[in-house]
Amino acid sequence: MAHFLASLPQRLPAVAAALWWGSLTVVGFLVVPLLFVHLPTPAMAGRMAATLFAAQTWVSVACTALLLVLAKRRHAEVEEPWASDVLVWVIVGMLLALLVQFGVSPRIVAKQDLRLWHSVGTVMYAVQWFCALRVLWRTCAPQR
Numbered sequence: 001m002a003h004f005l006a007s008l009p010q011r012l013p014a015v016a017a018a019l020w021w022g023s024l025t026v027v028g029f030l031v032v033p034l035l036f037v038h039l040p041t042p043a044m045a046g047r048m049a050a051t052l053f054a055a056q057t058w059v060s061v062a063c064t065a066l067l068l069v070l071a072k073r074r075h076a077e078v079e080e081p082w083a084s085d086v087l088v089w090v091i092v093g094m095l096l097a098l099l100v101q102f103g104v105s106p107r108i109v110a111k112q113d114l115r116l117w118h119s120v121g122t123v124m125y126a127v128q129w130f131c132a133l134r135v136l137w138r139t140c141a142p143q144r
């Protein structure tokens with residue numbers, strides 16, 4: 001137990017990145033498509049998907065905020081070794097999550113040019129997924 005607690009600060013960035021990437025993967029590429037297959041109507045699936053995507057946004061925001069906090073050691077002059085490579089990816093991922101939630105989703109819910117806004121949202125979600133993967137890859141990399 002002592003070893004676990006001692007290594008936790010070093011592993012916490014990888015855990016946050018894994019939760020971020022994993023939540024994007026499961027919600028966007030598994031759960032939401034299954035809703036449209038198994039719920040009785042596309043409208044029901046769409047409402048549930050919107051709820052799940054909103055919840056996933058807050059998982060993304062929490063994980064990226066934690067990564068930003070962890071990027072610099074307390075009382076340290078420099079960033080963590082992993083942070084210099086990925087901070088831009090963390091920030092872009094967080095901004096994309098918020099833009100989809102507050103910019104794209106309301107337009108989809110209002111059925112405003114659905115084809116366009118679904119496409120924009122899908123691209124933004126995919127880019128956020130890539131940002132999370134990049135951060136996960138780097139935080140799990142062996143220390144240089």
